[in-house]
Amino acid sequence: MFGWGRRKNEPEFVRNYCASTGRKFDRKRSFGEIPFVALDAETTGFDINKDRLLSIGIVPLNQGALDVANRQTWLVQQAASPNNEAVKIHGIAPSESAKGIPEAQVLEELLAAISGKVIVGHHIGFDAEIIGNGLRRNFGIKFRNRMIDTSMMAMRHLDAFHRTGYANQRPPGLDEVCVHAGLPVLGRHTASGDAFTTGQLFLWICGRLRVRYGRQLVAGDLLK
Amino acid sequence: MDETNLIPDRIAATLRQFPPFSMLPPETITDLAQSAHVRVLVAGETVWHQGDPPGEDLYVLVRGRIEYHITNDEQTEMVAVRDEGDLLGLTPLLRSHPARTTAKVVEDSVLYGLPWRGLQRLLSTSDDARHYVNRHLFWTTRLGGEVNSLPAVESEGITSRAKNILQAHLVGGRVIQPRSPDRLLTCTPETSIHDAARVMARRRVPSVLVVDPAGHPLGIVTQSGIVKQVVAGELPRESPVKEVMASPVITVSALSSATAAILLMLRERIGQVCVTEDGTPDSPALDVFTNKDLLAQSGHHPAGLLREFRHARTVARLRELCDEVEKITGSYLDAGVSAIFLGQICAELYDELIQRLLELTTLEMKDTGVPLPSVPWAWISVGSDGRREQTLRTDMDNALIFGAAENAEEDEKNRHVFLQFTNAVVAKMVECGFARCQGGVMASNPRWCQTDQEWLDEIKEIGTSTEPDPLFRGIVLYDMRFISGDPTIVRPVRQAIIDSVRSNSWLQRRLAELVVETPPPLNFWGKFVVENRGDHEGEFDLKGRALAPLRDAGRLLALKHNQLRRYSTGGRWEDIRRNVPALEEMAKVAREAYDVLLSLRLQTAIARQNSGRFVDPSALSKLEKARLAHAFDVVRMVQTHVRLAFNLESR
Incomplete structure (x- = not known):
């Protein structure tokens, strides 16, 4: 029932994840009923093909509020964690990474936490690729969650970040948008801090949309 | 790097900037932050609507601005404003009632929702935090709502405060110095x-x-x-x-x-x-x-000072001691000692000072060959001095009563000697740092140096005169307190004053009008109204707008309900609270409010080296502002009571 080419002896958590997480979403589903989870990951570098996960932070968003009690954060053990430029940003040294949890276990716990949820992240595409690579390596599956990128939302919905047609324009960074929104930034360049800040930003943009549309939001407003 | 608690730690750090969280043990705030719900709302949205049931969370407004609106008969009006650090939704949670207001976001806001059950438990264990929250609740009185206070778990402890008084002593503490x-x-x-x-x-x-x-x-x-x-x-x-x-x-x-x-x-x-x-x-x-x-x-201890006053032989030494009293007052005030209590301590010390000055002057007069006449006399304090609120050496208010002799001629002769006496005492008080009373309320003024008979005649007139001046004199006299001399000569005069008010409802109404004359400097929206002209533009008149109405109301109600044992405004409210059940709740909050106002005035006075009468609202901390706003709500409540009790027309 899981489509083609699926191995029969997959672990149960992988099956559960695949069964409950899909691309289909009822476009009329109201905002308050959509289970969002803000996510951010720190990685060993910026090469999708080479670099690995160092830490992941998630904060669930239920009924329009960040649920601090159910936040989760993982420090990933990476044997080959390089001591490079990225370390200066996220501050996770190789020795620190060695204290973490093995990647396979982190991903197993992550799947349980994000199963069936909509991921909210800033520049989420990169994080999703890295997590996806990990999932493929460890369990042979894809990253299946629907995703919302707050930097893309900012470009689409905020005048200050609209596409200008300028060739080198990039989606705005988390700091930039938060400064524009007047939101407090919490623990930048830590996975859980960025996840939290991204969650706040997401709520703020959704608030903007609600006021602009003069109604509550539905899934169709956020997921194309 | 362990980031497990990064988010709650940051949330807790933010919360701890604001009361009541700043008053609770830090680790409990971290616990509370573990289960926070963070919401972001933008201008134009609503947090809740009028009639919504209370949720599980109490909200703390971390950023932004929210207005409360009430809709009645299709008329909407704004009734309160909440900004950074304010609590939202306390009243509905406390009463388990639907919200009476609609909370509209006017500036993009970040709200931390905290589980009310946990918070409620915390508040019940901390006196300071609970008092803050209770005061915060008071704004609903502006809507005519009733106030439900948070109950305490145990009886009110003094431990935290006692520690602070001890610290105040240790700051000025001295070492033991063996004598010869x-x-x-x-x-x-x-x-x-x-x-x-x-x-x-x-x-x-x-x-x-x-x-x-x-x-x-x-x-x-x-x-x-x-x-x-x-x-x-x-x-x-x-x-x-x-x-x-x-x-x-x-x-x-x-x-x-x-x-x-x-x-x-x-x-x-x-x-x-x-x-x-x-x-x-x-x-x-x-x-x-x-x-x-x-x-x-032990230096900074009032008991030590009292002794020093008693043994001082020169006016210069007395002046030094007065400076010392002021220093103690400052350190006690920092330690959070009640201003009413401080007033009592200072009154004891200043009473001792005057006693000493009277003794010194009596001796001097005797030495120069002009002894005091052999009629009984008494030095009395009136006005703020009489109410034991002369914490700092602002201006003096005093008077002299002496026994009437056989005839008017003899009285004049005696008055002449007594005026010499009082002038010398007043001059010494000035040397000690007291200012002469601007209104001339001093025993050295012939109008305030009279025989008991003259005083009694004058008191009779207050009751019938329509002029403002006799009424002013009356008010000053209502607060008379015996200091030194012959107490038996004072009692009939004080009784006459009390009787003159109690039997005269017309006079009571005039006094009541004074109470309600000045509205508190807080408008309906909870914003401070400042003076808009004169030297004190941008500030508000703490004495005239808040202290005076509470003081006058305390005096009037004490007279009306025959609670005359105490002299201070704080003591009067305390007695009313104990002995007049109908006014118990009001008297309790009135006393607290008076204490807060008096403390603030003293702090301002010490900081600015003046009378502390005017306060600049922008110079106040969040906590002070909240306390003040509460005190003003109490003033308004007391004024409303006085209006009803004395049949004044509502205006």
Whole structure:
């Protein structure tokens, strides 16, 4: 029932994840009923093909509020964690990474936490690729969650970040948008801090949309 | 790097900036932050609508601005504004009632929702935090709502405050300084009890130290020991003192803290402590201190100052002591001591000062050959001095009553001498740093230096006159308090004043009008209204707008309900609270509010070196603003009560 080419002896958590997480979403589903989870990951570098996960932070968003009690954060053990430029940003040294949890276990716990949820992240595409690579390596599956990128939302919905047609324009960074929104930034360049800040930003943009549309939001407003 | 608690730690750090969280133990805030719900709302959205049931969370507004609106009969009006650090939704949670307002976001806002159950439990254990929240609740009185207070778990503790008073002492604490060695009274163990007692009586000390040949203390013979063993017991008075002495002797070293020594004596339940060279009984004794000696030595202690006042011989020394009183007042105020309580301490000290000045002046007059007339007289304090609120040396308010003689001619002659006397006293008070009263309310003014008969005649007139001046004099007199001289001459005058108000409802109404005359400097939206003209533009008049109505109402209600035992505004409200059940709740909050206002005025006065009458709202902290706003709500409530109770037309 899981489509083609699926191995029969997959672990149960992988099956559960695949069964409950899909691309289909009822476009009329109201905002308050959509289970969002803000996510951010720190990685060993910026090469999708080479670099690995160092830490992941998630904060669930239920009924329009960040649920601090159910936040989760993982420090990933990476044997080959390089001591490079990225370390200066996220501050996770190789020795620190060695204290973490093995990647396979982190991903197993992550799947349980994000199963069936909509991921909210800033520049989420990169994080999703890295997590996806990990999932493929460890369990042979894809990253299946629907995703919302707050930097893309900012470009689409905020005048200050609209596409200008300028060739080198990039989606705005988390700091930039938060400064524009007047939101407090919490623990930048830590996975859980960025996840939290991204969650706040997401709520703020959704608030903007609600006021602009003069109604509550539905899934169709956020997921194309 | 462990980021498990990064988010709650940051949330807790933010919360701790604001009351009531700043008043709760830090670790409990971290716990609370673990289960926070963070919401972000933008201008134009609503947090809740009028009629919504309360949720599970209390909201703290971390950023932004929210307005409360009430809709009645399709009319919407704004009733309150909440900004950074304010609590949202407390009233509905506390009452389990639907919200009475709609909360509209006017500036993009970040809200931290905290589980109410956990918070409620925390608040019930912290007095300060609970009082803050209770005051916060008061804004609903502006809507005509009733106030439900948060209950305390245990009875109100004074431990936290006591610690602060102790700290205030330690700041000014001094070390024990042994006095000259020949002052020390000693005897050998073989000395007879009778001899020891005779020496004690002659030198007027409560104890004799028993020492060995090297001067090391062996024991101490005290009055109570002799009473117990010899007078009440069977021991003959010829027995040696070693039979009655207390041993071993509790010792301290010289240069240890006087306050610590007092605490040691309290703990050991002893009346004397012996100072030795190295602090142990195995070194020579230097001095013996009673707790009274130590109190007098412990510098910043009022008891020490009182003694100093009593022994001062020159006006210059008295002036120094007055400066000292002001210093103590400042450190007590920092320690959070109630301003009403401080007023009482200062009144005691200043009463002692005036007593001393009167004594000095009486002697001077006698020396210059103009003794005081032989009629009874009494020096009285009136106005704020009479109410024991003269914490700082602002202006003096006093008067003199002297006994009427046979005829008016004799009275004038006496008045002439008494005026000489009062002028000399007032001049000395000025030297001590008191300002002359702007309104001329001073015993050196013939209008405030009258015979008992003249006072009684004048009081009769207050009740019938429509002029403002007699009413003003009356108000000042209502607060009269006996200071020195012959108390019997004051009593009939005070009684006459009280009777003149109690029997005269027209006069009561005039006094009530004074209470409601000035609205508090807080408009309906909870914003401070500042003076918009004159030197104090941008500030508000704390005395005129808040202290005066509470003070006048306290006086009026005390007169009406016959609660005349106490003189201070705080004491009056306290008595009303205890003895007039219908006004219990109001009197309680009125007293608290008066205390807050008085403290603020004192703090401003000390900071700015003036009377502290005007306060700049922008210079206040969030907590002070909240306290003030609450105090003003209380003023409004008291004014409303007075309006109803004395049938004044609502305006």
